[in-house]
Amino acid sequence: MKIFDEQHEMFRQSVRAFVQKEVEPHVAEWEEAGQIPRSIWPRMGELGFLGVEYAERYGGAGADFLTTAVLCEEMARSGCASLAMAVGVHTDMASPHLYWTGSEALKQKYLPDICGGRLLCAIAVTEPGGGSDVAAIRTRGVRDGSEYILNGSKMFITNGVLADLYFVAARIEDPRGEAGPRGRPDAAGDRQRHRGISMFLVERRTPGFTVSRKLDKMGMRASDTAELSFQDVRVPAENLLGQAGVGFYQVMRVFQRERLVAGLHAVASCDRALADTVAYVRQRHAFGGPLSDKQVIRHKLADLATLVEAGRWLTHATCVKFQGGDDAVKEISMVKLFTAEMAQRVAYDCVQLHGGYGYMREYPIERFFRDMRLMTIGGGTSEIMKEIIAKQMAL
Numbered sequence: 032m033k034i035f036d037e038q039h040e041m042f043r044q045s046v047r048a049f050v051q052k053e054v055e056p057h058v059a060e061w062e063e064a065g066q067i068p069r070s071i072w073p074r075m076g077e078l079g080f081l082g083v084e085y086a087e088r089y090g091g092a093g094a095d096f097l098t099t100a101v102l103c104e105e106m107a108r109s110g111c112a113s114l115a116m117a118v119g120v121h122t123d124m125a126s127p128h129l130y131w132t133g134s135e136a137l138k139q140k141y142l143p144d145i146c147g148g149r150l151l152c153a154i155a156v157t158e159p160g161g162g163s164d165v166a167a168i169r170t171r172g173v174r175d176g177s178e179y180i181l182n183g184s185k186m187f188i189t190n191g192v193l194a195d196l197y198f199v200a201a202r203i204e205d206p207r208g209e210a211g212p213r214g215r216p217d218a219a220g221d222r223q224r225h226r227g228i229s230m231f232l233v234e235r236r237t238p239g240f241t242v243s244r245k246l247d248k249m250g251m252r253a254s255d256t257a258e259l260s261f262q263d264v265r266v267p268a269e270n271l272l273g274q275a276g277v278g279f280y281q282v283m284r285v286f287q288r289e290r291l292v293a294g295l296h297a298v299a300s301c302d303r304a305l306a307d308t309v310a311y312v313r314q315r316h317a318f319g320g321p322l323s324d325k326q327v328i329r330h331k332l333a334d335l336a337t338l339v340e341a342g343r344w345l346t347h348a349t350c351v352k353f354q355g356g357d358d359a360v361k362e363i364s365m366v367k368l369f370t371a372e373m374a375q376r377v378a379y380d381c382v383q384l385h386g387g388y389g390y391m392r393e394y395p396i397e398r399f400f401r402d403m404r405l406m407t408i409g410g411g412t413s414e415i416m417k418e419i420i421a422k423q424m425a426l
């Protein structure tokens with residue numbers, strides 16, 4: 032299935048050139064340092080890679096979602112899943128809250144610097160007490176004159192150490208004056224539990240906001256992940272994004288984009304791992320010939336290639352549906368589930384095909400194995416995807 036036109040392919044060439052020259056040579060060093068250098072952001076901004084779908088008047092390129100898809104594929108094909116994720120968070124998971132629901136004044140104030148890579152974004156929904164159950168968030172916002180006062184903490188926040196702007200989910204008193212519910216999941220139905228959740232834009236330098244700690248992770252090590260603390264953080268009321276109390280639906284809307292982006296990342300990362308593995312089995316000899324001559328190895332690679340191709344078709348077909356504006360919740364959840372689980376199988380088998388070298392840090396396949404483990408957890412776990420799919424099937 033061909034979903035990209037000539038313009039998309041031209042854009043792909045420019046992203047690929049950047050990745051080959053300015054990303055690939057540095058991946059190992061960034062992973063070791065546990066940090067992507069800050070300078071990569073203004074550089075990507077200069078090249079027009081950040082905020083490709085945003086209107087030109089805000090510094091974007093006014094392009095379509097398929098252009099974003101190309102960017103995701105090429106970033107992930109670099110073998111630097113950390114950077115692909117960090118960029119995805121900035122452009123597809125955090126800043127859409129501003130673009131879709133922020134006031135004109137806020138958009139004019141922040142978007143040009145977001146697109147230029149001068150301001151880095153993070154999305155802060157998950158809390159130490161839980162991530163899957165978004166409706167259970169405990170961070171609180173209390174209105175005080177022309178401000179809201181935020182208190183609470185957030186966990187596992189990508190770009191959290193370095194970000195300048197945080198898009199924060201907090202529960203506020205609802206417009207009718209009732210406190211948002213804290214109760215059991217089935218207290219008074221789902222809508223009751225969602226009530227009060229709202230999205231805020233918080234600048235890093237706001238007093239009371241602190242990065243409590245940088246977290247030490249299994250994979251995606253060049254992407255920083257933080258725990259955040261909010262203690263009497265005063266946010267101007269105009270930094271409330273969208274409508275008070277309906278932030279849950281805003282979060283769910285952006286999750287659709289996030290999960291599709293995760294699918295694109297998984298497929299392209301697997302493409303790269305398969306290519307590396309094919310090259311390896313061609314040059315590695317055992318029992319008098321290259322590994323690639325052994326039927327069991329050829330068949331294993333054929334199985335993996337078929338799996339990845341199935342993941343690509345599902346993902347691309349869903350990208351087209353999403354771009355067309357149709358409801359694609361079921362398909363997007365399937366993309367997230369299928370490609371995340373696919374990546375586990377590809378990672379396991381590709382390490383196996385590398386033998387002992389697959390276990391060594393000097394081989395990118397070892398990093399791929401660790402990085403891909405996140406795919407079934409971040410952005411909504413496989414179990415939660417199954418729940419959503421089952422609900423969509425009216426089960």
Ligand SMILES: Cc1cc2nc3c(=O)[nH]c(=O)nc-3n(C[C@H](O)[C@H](O)[C@H](O)COP(=O)(O)OP(=O)(O)OC[C@H]3O[C@@H](n4cnc5c(N)ncnc54)[C@H](O)[C@@H]3O)c2cc1C
Binds near residue numbers: 161189
């Ligand atoms: C590296 C990394 C980066 C992340 N980046 C961000 C970020 O930038 N912003 C952000 O807000 N969050 C981020 N997250 C958080 C991520 O979205 C959550 O980890 C994820 O949603 C799962 O939440 P949890 O970790 O609290 O697990 P839990 O919700 O505690 O779940 C634990 C286990 O129970 C299962 N489970 C839970 N509920 C059910 C159920 N109803 N039925 C069956 N099984 C269930 C889950 O599937 C999981 O296997 C990140 C996480 C990681 C690890």
